[in-house]
Amino acid sequence: MSVINVKSELTGKTYQFDSEKHAGTGAVKEVYFSPDRSYVVQKFIKTQDSRSLERLKLIVGKYRESIFNQAGGDYWETVFCWPTDIVTIPSTGQVALIAPTYGKEFFFQYGSQNNDMLGIKGRDKEGKWFASAHHQQRFIDKRERGEWRNYLGMCIKMSRAVKRLHAAGLAHSDLSYRNVLVDPLSGSAAVIDIDGLVVPQKFPPDVVGTPGFIAPEVLKTLSLPITDKGRFLPCIETDRHALAVLIYMYVLYRHPLQGGKIHDPEPGRDEELHMGERALFIEHPTDKSNRPVVGNLRPTDLPYADIRKMPSCIAGPYLNELFHKSFVDGLHQPHLRPSANDWETALVKTVDLIQPCSNSDCAQKWYVFDNSTKPACPFCGTKYKGLLPVLNLYFRRKQSDPFRPENHRLMVYTDQYLYPWHVHRHIAPNERLTPDQKKPVGYFVLHNGQWWFVNQLLTTLKDVTNKKVIPPGGKVELVDGLQLLLSSEDTGRLVQVQMVKGA
Amino acid sequence: MRRLPVYLVLDASGSMSGEPIQAVNNGVQMLVSALRQDPQALETAYLSVITFDSSAHELVPLTDLPSFQAPNVTASGVTAMGEALELVANCARRDVIKASGTQKADWRPMVFIMTDGMPTDDFEKGLARFKQEKWGAIVACAVNDADTDILKKIAPESVVALDTADSAAMSAFFKWVTASIGLSSKSVQNGKELEGLDQLPPPPPEIQVVV
Known part of the structure; x- marks a missing residue:
């Protein structure tokens, strides 16, 4: 154990972290647990310039207060992991944030199958584990998977958190399954990595986002100089794209744009076109060129990745409409994307449409009841x-x-x-x-x-x-x-x- | 699903015997364990281990992470680095899937080369073959007093050095390799693609960047 003491110049409070209890490293930060694990110290790898410091001070100060120090502010503690203070590491001069440790529900209790073959028990529940059929079916312990109803709950929490940020004029700028923790057992979700907040006209973004969640217009204009008027950077509208992708993945266990179309033999260029300039919804009603090629999918992606078996309408009419608004109308027209509030409303109404599946072995346990056809669970086929x-x-x-x-x-x-x-x-x-x-x-x-x-x-x-x-x-x-x-x-x-x- | 092929090309010559080779074995083990805990890497990364002593060996062919079994590398002989470069190029040509029909291309393969010595074979011949393939990130790591000028021919922009081959330094290196494979968020760049080490996370203090 190697405990280091640090003091905040902002609040005068002192904190400790264990430089041997490394909790993870990202592109921007290294994270350490406090000795009692009640909070984490997030060290920035690179030196923070005065503008970044000013932004961080606003995030732990004014922005935080505007959301948390209001009637009902406690609610937001459950859907955000919001940093509370800034310290400087004496030995290196590095700037670090103090943030609460995530709730217990966000750590795996059982982890993966076969006696936790992957060794993820006790680690945080990064959303990616649950956003893909392959991971759920091949790796995650059944006791961790939760019921479909709870995935709607997770999406409601996520939408609500994003709605709150946007209402305050802030954009997260890097929403992805890495930066939203989820718990399918309780239907909880928490938005983390708040330090990249973008304030329009005031603080530009540091990262363009995580592959898979970057809005097409951002990817398309990546090679333009940052000052170019045609360059798109993360903002509230790009958050809306990322939120739509997340919701689609959590209710359908596949990515809305990753289909079978090939644009270029060179993988980097192909990916850039596929998710950027030529991004196309895999379920586009008329242009069917990006449909997933079922023969190329892994058995553990099925049946969820097969859109003929699991079309997006199984998520119910309210969500299906928003999926189309996001990935058909709004994919290349950011102003047409549904807001976080639209998603929250549609999700809440969808909860009223669900039915328990009468098949006790059904992996999803709940489904949207569709009375326009012969009512049956779309996941396991059991008839109502x-x-x-x-x-x-x-x-x-x-x-x-x-x-x-x-x-x-x-x-x-x-x-x-x-x-x-x-x-x-x-x-x-x-x-x-x-x-x-x-x-x-x-x-x-x-x-x-x-x-x-x-x-x-x-x-x-x-x-x-x-x-x-x-x-x-x-x-x-x-x-x-x-x-x-x-x-x-x-x-x-x-x-x-x-x-x-x-x- | 687009795969990310990763080749570890490791020096197993006699000078690596003892703690260094043990540290390499532990490092590979640690790398695999850590990547398995990363859902993104678990899905995309495929790993191969190629070693070189008096000749080059494909110890573990390109394998997905759940099935990967860490090899036990033993050290002996001299340093057939040229042959290793040729072998990794041949493996990549054989393994890496190109786009065709409805099949998506794999990502450009990443290569991490580690050596503590000087090539004892026809290095230039191997290098020429190596250069024929299209690679993603190439990182060459010099342990103790390996010749960094030689390594720069392999990876002009990304040669790093470990001053010692003890377990702490090796562990730091493999952690950095893990982070490089698992890197996710893209930084905002001013118009140009990142090259060399700039596309990887900053190396820890145990690793010196050779410029």
Whole structure:
């Protein structure tokens, strides 16, 4: 053990790190654990100029405070690993950041298959392990893989973190599965490596990004001088591209642009064109030239990498629409890319569409129920059996207005809950929910072949079809065509029940 | 999936015997373990070990990381570096997949050459053959008092030196090789491609850059 003491000139606080407990090295930083592992010291390999230092001071100071020192600021501790202080290493004069150590959930408990053949137990859960079908199926211990529902949860956390940065006018500039830790067991995600933040017009980026996540326009103009007006550098719009790639990879386990098209015999040039100037969605509706070549895929990439078996529509209509906006409309037109907020909203609505798979061996356990075809789990093929109630949500602006459809539905399953954000249209399930708004207001249950909604907390729930009030503690059978007014307030929604028949 | 072929070309002549060759063996072992823990490298990197003593040997042909078994390199004989250069070039020509039909090309192969001596064979002949292949990064590492001028002919922009061949220095070298293979983020450059050592992470203090 070789403990080194360091002191912050900014805050006067002292820190320690163990120069023998090396936690990792990147292109920019070397990371060391504190002796008790409660924080890390991230040493910059290169000397930081005065502008970089000024930026770092703002990141640990003003920017941090603007996000964390507000009502509900604690929430952000869970989705960011944000540096808290700056120190100088006495022996070398190197600048280093102090940052919290990631939560326990972000470290592998079991690691890889066959008694952890790769030796990754205890290491951090870099997103890449979960973003590829090959890694999941060939290497990762089954107990680490988690359920598909949690991958939606991870994406929600990621979108929310990016949304918050963008709302503050900041761009991460190097979003990738290396810089977002994930936990598919709890559905958590944390954005790390915040030190590269880009502030438009103030602090330019240091890195152009990680291969696979660099926006096409950045790659295309890489060889222009930095001062050239035509050169594109990382910014909020390029973050949006990287976020879309991440979400696509976490829900479909393949890369949206890495298809079979070959542009140049020279690998470097080919890759540059493939991800840059000539980037093309592997599922482009009309230009099919970049479809993955199934014969070239590894058996462990399948079936997920085969877009004929797992088209992006299996992620549900809301996400599928955004995938197309990102990788068809917005791929080469950055201003058309969906925002982080768009993603969060679509993901949250998608959570209401999922069903548990009745096959206990299904690797994904959950899937988006698609009632336009014969409902079945797209991952394992198991058909949905029996009757499934689908609640179609309607809203009105004020009491005197008619109800309008909302393009939002809730697929019912046993023990599923109804929440205040389903009842009232002014409540959104995000970081601003109050403790009361997180409480379920009722639940669904299948009893003797009949579906019931059991009201727990709704004080003005009304069965509109039969003109009956259902008080808390009461229940109502869900039948086709039934209309329920969830609340008599202006913000209250009306649901229309649709019974869908499975196999 | 585009593969990244990596060739380790290691001096196993008599002068490396004892601690140095042991440190090389440990270094290769460490390199493989570390790369297996890196999901990006695990997917793309393929590793081969070529050694040279009085002749050159393909000890481990290009192998994916999960199947790779670290060899036990023993040291004896003289320094057939020219033959090693020829062998690695022949291996690369045989192994590296070129683009054809729907098959994507492999990345340009990386080569790490380590020696503590002077070539005792026809170096120029081997060098000429080596230069015929297209390589990605080439790093030549001089251990103790190897001739760095010779190494510069192999890797003009990227010769490094280890003053000692002890386990600490070797370990630092192999860690740096690991980081070089696993490097991910691209720095913002002012218009030109990085060459030589600039495309790799900065070497640790145990490694001197020979200019």
